[in-house]
Structure formats: structure tokens, C-alpha cells
Amino acid sequence: MLTFLARRLASLLVTLAVASAVIFAVMEVLPGDPAEIMLGTNARPDTLAALRANLGLDRPATERYVAWVSGFLQGDLGRSYTYSVPVGELVAQRLWVSLPLAAISLLLTVLIAIPVGAIAAARRNRPVDIGIMAATQVGIAVPNFWFAMLLVFVFAVSLRLLPAGGFPGWGAGLWPALRSLILPAVALALPQASILARVMRSSLIDTLGEDYMRTARAKGLSRSEAVRRHALRNALIPVLTIMGLQFSFLLAGTIIIENVFFLPGLGRLVFQAITQRDLIVVKSVVMLLVASVVIVNFLVELAYAAVDPRLRRRA
Amino acid sequence: MSAVVAGRQGLAARALGHPSFLVGAAISLVVAATALLSFVWTPHDPTVLDIGRKLQPLSAAHWLGTDQYGRDVLSMIMGGAVTSMAVSFVAVGIGLGLGVPLGLLAAGRRGPVGEAVMRANDFVFAFPALVMAIMLRDIFGPGALNAMVAIGIFNVPVFARLAYGAALPLWTREFVMAARVAGKGRGRITLEHILPNMLSLIIVQATIQLSLGVLAEAALSYVGLGVQPPAPSWGRMLNEAQTLMAIAPRLALVPGLAIVVTVMGLNLLGDGLRDLLDPRLARER
Numbered sequence: 001m002l003t004f005l006a007r008r009l010a011s012l013l014v015t016l017a018v019a020s021a022v023i024f025a026v027m028e029v030l031p032g033d034p035a036e037i038m039l040g041t042n043a044r045p046d047t048l049a050a051l052r053a054n055l056g057l058d059r060p061a062t063e064r065y066v067a068w069v070s071g072f073l074q075g076d077l078g079r080s081y082t083y084s085v086p087v088g089e090l091v092a093q094r095l096w097v098s099l100p101l102a103a104i105s106l107l108l109t110v111l112i113a114i115p116v117g118a119i120a121a122a123r124r125n126r127p128v129d130i131g132i133m134a135a136t137q138v139g140i141a142v143p144n145f146w147f148a149m150l151l152v153f154v155f156a157v158s159l160r161l162l163p164a165g166g167f168p169g170w171g172a173g174l175w176p177a178l179r180s181l182i183l184p185a186v187a188l189a190l191p192q193a194s195i196l197a198r199v200m201r202s203s204l205i206d207t208l209g210e211d212y213m214r215t216a217r218a219k220g221l222s223r224s225e226a227v228r229r230h231a232l233r234n235a236l237i238p239v240l241t242i243m244g245l246q247f248s249f250l251l252a253g254t255i256i257i258e259n260v261f262f263l264p265g266l267g268r269l270v271f272q273a274i275t276q277r278d279l280i281v282v283k284s285v286v287m288l289l290v291a292s293v294v295i296v297n298f299l300v301e302l303a304y305a306a307v308d309p310r311l312r313r314r315a
Numbered sequence: 316m317s318a319v320v321a322g323r324q325g326l327a328a329r330a331l332g333h334p335s336f337l338v339g340a341a342i343s344l345v346v347a348a349t350a351l352l353s354f355v356w357t358p359h360d361p362t363v364l365d366i367g368r369k370l371q372p373l374s375a376a377h378w379l380g381t382d383q384y385g386r387d388v389l390s391m392i393m394g395g396a397v398t399s400m401a402v403s404f405v406a407v408g409i410g411l412g413l414g415v416p417l418g419l420l421a422a423g424r425r426g427p428v429g430e431a432v433m434r435a436n437d438f439v440f441a442f443p444a445l446v447m448a449i450m451l452r453d454i455f456g457p458g459a460l461n462a463m464v465a466i467g468i469f470n471v472p473v474f475a476r477l478a479y480g481a482a483l484p485l486w487t488r489e490f491v492m493a494a495r496v497a498g499k500g501r502g503r504i505t506l507e508h509i510l511p512n513m514l515s516l517i518i519v520q521a522t523i524q525l526s527l528g529v530l531a532e533a534a535l536s537y538v539g540l541g542v543q544p545p546a547p548s549w550g551r552m553l554n555e556a557q558t559l560m561a562i563a564p565r566l567a568l569v570p571g572l573a574i575v576v577t578v579m580g581l582n583l584l585g586d587g588l589r590d591l592l593d594p595r596l597a598r599e600r
Contacts, residue, residue: 015438026450141526141578143533146553146571153560153567252445256534260557271538274449286446294441 004305012298019290020072024065027283038081055081068283077284082276087284090269097167098265101181101188102254108189109196109246114239116193117200118232124205132197139194144253148187148260155183165262184261188253192246199242204235237304244300248293329591336587342580350396359387361394362545370563379569382552383559388566392573394547398459399577402541403528405463407521410470415517417471418478419509422486423501433479436472444469444531448540462541466531470524477520481513515592522585526578533574549574 035051036043052058056067071078077087120132156164162183168176207213208231216226255267262268266285273281330336353361358378365385373380379388417436421429442450448465455461485491486509494504535541536550544551549570556566 011434015434015441018438019441023450026454029454137579137582138575141530141575141582143530143537143550143553143571143574145534145537146567146574149553149557149560149567150571153564157561248441248443252443252534255445256538259538270449274452282449286450289443289446290441293443297441 015294016291020069020287023283023287027279028061078280080278080281082278087281094266094269097263098254101184102250104181104185105188108185109192112193113196114200117197118204120201121204136194136198139190142191144187144191145256145260148257151183151187167263184257188257200239203238207231207234244297247296251289333587335583339580339583339587343584346396346577349393350400353393353397357390357393359390361386361390361547380565382566388569391547391552395549398542398548399529399532402459402462402532403525406466406470406528407524409467410474414471414474415478418475419482419505421479422482423505436475440472448535452540457540457543459542462532462535466528481516482509485509485512519585519589522581526581529578
């Protein structure tokens, strides 16, 4: 297990290093000079040069790359060109919206998908199963931002039960803040839950047919006991993998949904930064997003290896 | 030879008796036909603004009414089908064209070359299409090309993993051994024996990636990273309809339904093709 861990960790670090180099290089070749954007096109050349020196833009690219990465590792993400505050602070503020949103929708996804998938598997090919499968087929096809608009129309505009958008901040109290995250979280969760429920169903159907299930029944366990003790646990392995893969969709979804509900999260931040050409913000947020995808998949792989010893040897 | 013909006939007969394949194929054909038809005919020009006719309800002149700029909604939906199909087809083309050869190369070479190819794929997987589109926006400019490339790059590792996973076990099969004994090179074996044996898997995956492409294009256009005005796009129609939900919900319902129906059609087609082309997989579901 230790050598497996060491090898996976090494490959994780290499991936992150390459990702940072790629992101830096892409941002380097982008047209447009941040100093010119900050000062406008009428700025005097010597003012421009002074600002560029101040921002460190006159140093060679390799030097700036090393400075960016070593700063990143120490939690210093640089200074935003437009907000004139440390990017780390901006990101930390925004994370307090994006992370709870992602966490709530992940929780909803699991709470919906696992029981629904299990029920469908248990009632395989009966009307309940066919109904669930048809519903998930629709759920997969619905774009989350459109679903979000429909939710706003029904629950905010027509019924006036929940806010249509915006975020009061956690300082306004737990309930007002949570209330404004309910619709976005549901909009994110339902399409994801549809996919996961289908995975859960087919995975449980597979394990129900395994020899060890027959053995469990033969040694006297009731059907529900055998399902609970043996089938469910094994069925969760593929579900876990798919959840890891879904994480990047969840992230992308969060960014888009924040724009539907005008939530001041990372997604809004990155879109504002793009239009204002605040490249240091774009660069750092993109790096954070990519790093989180890589790390989550690494953790899923570890969890997977912990459950299934055969995988440790293969890697 | 006769066995092959019998197999084909059997396939056609099974296709006609497979409801999800039939429904999926019918929907996909209708969407494709709508897109093609819009090249030669739409009820109105989808790009012409006519403020005097804004927000008109459904009528004989405007079957699906007009939007806040007086554009004909049906014409925009038809034009949007072209955008949707074009972006997702090109994106799948990029994924197929780069991913399948890479996966085949990794499986044929294995060793360090294979390892390097698959590691590079894992790496690309860490960049969701949206993040890719954000990064590439300033290189290609926001537009259809940006969406095509961003979604296309995301498709590459999908097809590379698929081709790699399917090709590895094929390399140990008797007919490949026989071909090697007969003196065929790796490249020729890949083309003549490996690739034909995994075509059905690739076709099924391509259908699934097409439907994901339709969703991704809509999302990118919705946030302004995809197709730009005046070219019609379902995602941008939804963006423009958002503030009008209370007075004209129809403007948000129609493009949304177009996306849902198209994606469902492609998914059903993919499920059907998987059942028809690979009976082993069909049994499990």
C-alpha cells in the first residue's frame, strides 16, 4: 500500500506541475497588456513602463512562473489588477459561496441517487423501475441552467417561496443564506443524481447476480440482510468512481449556476476577471479548479484501492 | 458470406423491434433535417430585428411567436439546430481524430510510450470543457470555434481511454497472434484487425459525446463563451429569455425543450445502438 501511495502521489505532483506550466503558458500568449488595460489606451509610455515594472511584468517569463508557483504554494496568489487586493482574499471570500453550494448539491445528489437507484434495481423491469429509468433519461437531458430558470419561475416568481437570486452573505444569518442556495443546489443536483442513480442501479444489479450473494443466502441470511451486508457495499465502488468523475461537471455546473442566480462565488469572479482582463485572477482560479479536480480524483483512487486490494498491485 | 448477410438482416429486424433505437433515431433525424432545412428555408430571417413586432404570441405568421427584438422564434430554433449540431459534430470529430489514434498507439506500443500517452490523457481530463473555454477564449475569441475546440479537447481523452481499453484485450486474441505470425506489422494489425473490432464501441460513444456536446454548447453560449450574435444558438436564446421569464415564459420554454428533446434523442439512439451492436452489453441492462 505504501509504494502504491508513493507512486500515485508522485504522479499527482507531476500532473499539478505540468498543469501549472500549461496554464501559465496559455495566459502568457494571450494578447493584451494588463498595464494598458488598467491605465487605458491614453496612458503615457513612462507611466505604463512604471506600472509594468511595479507589477513585475518586465521580468522574464520563467522568473515570473517560478514566482507565481512558489507564491501559490505559500498561499500567496498574487494581487488582483482590478480589485487591488490579494487574489487569495478574493478567492477565500468567494469560496464561502461556491463550496457550500457544491457540498449541498453533492449531498442532495447522493441522497436522491442511491435510494432511487437501489429501488430501481430491486424492482428490476417492473413499472417502478421503468418509471425511474424514464425519469432519469429526462433528467440527464435537461441542461442545469435551464432547469434553474424553471425553478426560479415556479418557486420564486410564481409561488414566491424562495429568492430568485443574489446572496445575503453568511453574516445575515444561517437560514437566509441557506435559503438562497436551495434552488441553485437543486438545479445542480437533479441532472447529476439522474446519472448516478443509473450507475447505482446497474452496479447493484451486477452485484445481486454474484456468487457471494448466493453463498450469503445459502448460509441463511435473509434477502434484505444479504443485500445490505454484501451487495450494497460492493455496488458502491463504481458509484464512487463516477462521483469522482462527476466532480469536474459539478465544478463547471457551479460556475454556470452562479451566473443564473447572481451568486458571488468563484464562477462569477472568474467571468468578471475575464472581461476585465484580470489575468492573475483568471490564472489562479483556473489553477485552483484544475488542482481540485486532480486531487479529488486522486482521493477517489485511494479510496478505491482501500476497498479493493487488487487495484494496489495493478498500479 | 451468407452468415454475414443473415447477421445483417437480423440486425435490421432487431433494429425495427427496438423502441428506444427507433425513437432515438427518429428524433435525431428530425433535428438533423431541421438543421439542414434551415440552410435553404426558414419562415423568417432569424437574424432580422423588427422591434415593432416584438413579443408577439403564437400566430399563423409566427408559429412560435417572436422574441423581445421581434425575431421569429421558430426560425431561431431552426438556426440554433445548425449551431448545436455543427459544434458537437466538430467536437466529436476532434475527439475521434486525436483520441482514437492515441489510444490505439498506447495499446499497440505499451511500455513507456503507452504510459506517456495515457498519463497525458489523464492530464487533459483535469480541464473541464468550461475551464478550457475560459482559457482559450482570448486565443480564438468567443465564438463557435472556441466552443468546438474546448469541447473537442475534452473529448480526446474520452476516446483515447475507450480505444486503449478496447484494444488491449484484442492484442492477446488468436486472430491477432495469427496476423503477427504471418508477419504483419503493428500498424497494419491495428488497422486491419484491432480497429474494425472496436468500431461499434466507438460509434456508441460518439453518439453519447454528441449529446454531451449539445449540452456543453448550450452552456457555453449561455455564459457568452460560445456562438456570438447574430448567429442563433439555443443557449444564448435562453440567456436572453431569462429576464423575461415572468412576461414571456414561452421564450425560455421553447429553446430548453429543443435541447432536452435533442439530447434525449441522441441518448436513446446511443442506448439502442449499444444494444444492437453489442449484445453482450445489452443483456446486463
